[in-house]
Amino acid sequence: MLRFLVRRVLLGALVLLIVSIAVFLIFFAGGDPARRFCGAICPPDRLADVKHRLYLDHSLLAQYWHYLSGLLHGNLGYSFTNQESVNSIIAAGLPATASLALGAAVLWLLMGVPIGVAAATRPRSIRDRLATVFALAGLSIPTFVVGLVLLELLFYQLSVHGLHWFPPSGYVPLSHDPVQWLVHLILPWLTLALVNAATYARLTRATLLEVLGEDYIRTARAKGLSERRVVYRHGLRSALTPIVTLLGVDIGTLLGGTIVTEKLFGLQGVGQSALQAQSDGNLPVVLGTVLVATFFIVVANIVVDVLYAVLDPRVQLT
Amino acid sequence: MSELLAEVDGSANGLPPAPIEGRGPGQIAWQRLRRDRVAIACVVFIALLVVAAVFAAPLCHLIGQSPYTPDRGPHGLSPEGIPIEPSTHHWLGTDDQGRDILARLLYGAQISLLVGVVATVLEIGLGLVVGTVAGYYGGRTDTFLARFMDVVLSFPFLITALALVARFGPSIVITIGVIAFFSWSQPGRIVRGQVLALRERDFVEAARASGAGDLRIMVREIMPNLIAPVIVYGTLLIPVNIVGEATLSFLGLGVVVPKASWGQMLADASNQGLYTVAWWYLVFPGLALLFTTLAFNLLGDSLRDALDPRRGGALRGR
Numbered sequence A: 001m002l003r004f005l006v007r008r009v010l011l012g013a014l015v016l017l018i019v020s021i022a023v024f025l026i027f028f029a030g031g032d033p034a035r036r037f038c039g040a041i042c043p044p045d046r047l048a049d050v051k052h053r054l055y056l057d058h059s060l061l062a063q064y065w066h067y068l069s070g071l072l073h074g075n076l077g078y079s080f081t082n083q084e085s086v087n088s089i090i091a092a093g094l095p096a097t098a099s100l101a102l103g104a105a106v107l108w109l110l111m112g113v114p115i116g117v118a119a120a121t122r123p124r125s126i127r128d129r130l131a132t133v134f135a136l137a138g139l140s141i142p143t144f145v146v147g148l149v150l151l152e153l154l155f156y157q158l159s160v161h162g163l164h165w166f167p168p169s170g171y172v173p174l175s176h177d178p179v180q181w182l183v184h185l186i187l188p189w190l191t192l193a194l195v196n197a198a199t200y201a202r203l204t205r206a207t208l209l210e211v212l213g214e215d216y217i218r219t220a221r222a223k224g225l226s227e228r229r230v231v232y233r234h235g236l237r238s239a240l241t242p243i244v245t246l247l248g249v250d251i252g253t254l255l256g257g258t259i260v261t262e263k264l265f266g267l268q269g270v271g272q273s274a275l276q277a278q279s280d281g282n283l284p285v286v287l288g289t290v291l292v293a294t295f296f297i298v299v300a301n302i303v304v305d306v307l308y309a310v311l312d313p314r315v316q317l318t
Numbered sequence B: 001m002s003e004l005l006a007e008v009d010g011s012a013n014g015l016p017p018a019p020i021e022g023r024g025p026g027q028i029a030w031q032r033l034r035r036d037r038v039a040i041a042c043v044v045f046i047a048l049l050v051v052a053a054v055f056a057a058p059l060c061h062l063i064g065q066s067p068y069t070p071d072r073g074p075h076g077l078s079p080e081g082i083p084i085e086p087s088t089h090h091w092l093g094t095d096d097q098g099r100d101i102l103a104r105l106l107y108g109a110q111i112s113l114l115v116g117v118v119a120t121v122l123e124i125g126l127g128l129v130v131g132t133v134a135g136y137y138g139g140r141t142d143t144f145l146a147r148f149m150d151v152v153l154s155f156p157f158l159i160t161a162l163a164l165v166a167r168f169g170p171s172i173v174i175t176i177g178v179i180a181f182f183s184w185s186q187p188g189r190i191v192r193g194q195v196l197a198l199r200e201r202d203f204v205e206a207a208r209a210s211g212a213g214d215l216r217i218m219v220r221e222i223m224p225n226l227i228a229p230v231i232v233y234g235t236l237l238i239p240v241n242i243v244g245e246a247t248l249s250f251l252g253l254g255v256v257v258p259k260a261s262w263g264q265m266l267a268d269a270s271n272q273g274l275y276t277v278a279w280w281y282l283v284f285p286g287l288a289l290l291f292t293t294l295a296f297n298l299l300g301d302s303l304r305d306a307l308d309p310r311r312g313g314a315l316r317g318r
Helices: A002-028 A033-038 A044-053 A060-072 A086-121 A126-140 A143-160 A178-212 A215-222 A227-255 A259-264 A270-279 A283-311 B002-009 B025-035 B037-054 B056-062 B101-137 B139-154 B157-168 B172-183 B185-198 B202-209 B214-250 B262-276 B279-307
Strands: none
Touching: A002 A060, A002 A283, A002 B139, A002 B157, A033 A044, A086 A126, A086 A178, A086 A227, A086 A259, A086 A270, A086 A283, A126 A178, A126 B214, A126 B279, A143 A178, A143 A259, A143 B214, A143 B262, A143 B279, A178 A227, A178 A259, A215 A227, A227 A283, A259 A270, A259 B157, A270 A283, A270 B157, A283 B139, A283 B157, B025 B037, B025 B279, B037 B056, B037 B101, B037 B279, B056 B101, B101 B139, B101 B172, B101 B185, B101 B214, B101 B262, B101 B279, B139 B185, B157 B172, B157 B214, B172 B185, B172 B214, B185 B214, B202 B214, B214 B262, B214 B279, B262 B279
16 A cells, blocks of 8 residues: 555656646747747846846756756746745635635536436436436537526526526635525536536446346346435446546646636636636746646645555555 | 348348448448437538638638728717627627627638648657557557656646746747647657556567567557547547637737737727627627637537447448
8 A cells, every 4th residue: 555655646746746746848839938038128137137037157067956846846937927936826716726626526426427327227228328328418519608508597687587696707706604604605606517427427327237247246136125226326436436536637627727717707826827827928827837737736646546555445555 | 120131132222132342441430420310510611611711811702801901980889989799891800909709700710720730730740659669569668658748748848838928928839839838748648558458469570570670569550549539539639729829819818919810809898898889799700710610629529429330330320
């Protein structure tokens, strides 16, 4: 177990190293970062000063080393626009992004898994067909179209009729006002959840169908267990493994920025600040977000592998 | 069951039993597909879409509309600067600049199909080559390539796209490149898994015994066996890539204005809540996107059914 963890962490570190090199190269490919930092009107002496402060008057290798040692100390660099630390910019966006991602994950599990179970327990029935239609629709509709439709129906049409139930945009911190936090997040949660629930329904159906055909399920039925117990305690438990894998990867990815949903609903999260930085040509913030997002994905993958062993005793971590 | 018997002995139309013919896997798949009404509808829709995209310019000329020049007359924008709803002048209404939505949809289909198909071809090509090499050679080559695919899968897609666009500016080449680069490793993994099993088969051994080189075995012996999964997976990748392009364009990272893309039209519709006064601006691009991705997804599912040799013969109804 320990050896497995060490190997996975080393591998994760390697991935981050590769991403950091890629990010560094994007930063330097063509163009002069000092000139961008300095702005449109830039006297030569100021340019030299900026170069010195950004460590740009050293060799490329020395610069990368400087950048990497900064990263190892947890320093992602400084914003081009106001010299604010990238760390604090990303940290400021994390609560909104994490609230959105985690809440949506709970919601899509609550929608997707039961739909998948309902479909798998009665294959080829009407409800199986309906579940398939739901899954296909979810796979075919882009997130932003779902969000726009929800905005039109649940915000605009309701407000036309004088019902202001769901605010269209904004984020209220949980510590500030829990009720407003919840109300502001309902539409974004629904958007993300509807899109993702389709994948989970499809996956649950496929794995559960396979599991329900196995011998131990027949044994469980033969013992006289109720169908409910057979499906949920015996069947779903083995079907959980792929669901947990997907869930881990999805949450890891979303924590790095739910750009589309954040933009649609004006949530000041990690993705929104990266998008803003992109339009300002503020590269350090964008690249810092790439690194942080990769970090979340790497960590999520390790957590998933460990969870495997917990959920499925047959899995040996070596 | 009677249908099945009728099929076998031809007694349905009172003819003497037809002699049993040998049919190739391609013929069987084609027969199954021809009987699948959903699949036929999808093929017809996709064919119409391709025609609309290829002949966008003459079609626009025919209906007397331009995708780029705004209608400065009373049918383009209302005196308040609000888009005009569908009428005999503009069949699907006008957009925020008074341009014809139908014409822009036609030109948008070009972008969607171009990106969807080109990116898919690149992904499948790269995945096929890397997956075959990894699976065929095994050992260190396989370990290295598999790790490499893991690293590619660890990149956060949208955020990295953001970084690249921030650095190099948006263009259709960047769009296709980003989409293809981040999605080839999934088909690569599937191909690798298939090749791992195929290389142990007798016909590969026979080819090697008769003196065929590695390259010949990979291209002439192994790859033909991958055609079915590649066709199915490719068909299912096209809608994913179309959604990818629409999402990038929605975020302003895709095609450059004034070029039309469905995603970018939806972004314009959502700006300043324009969709609340101009429903057609949201509905038509949204439906175009939905029908297109749905058609490809349904066709992919049907193809999977038709090409699956384990399915119970050509007689399975839908």
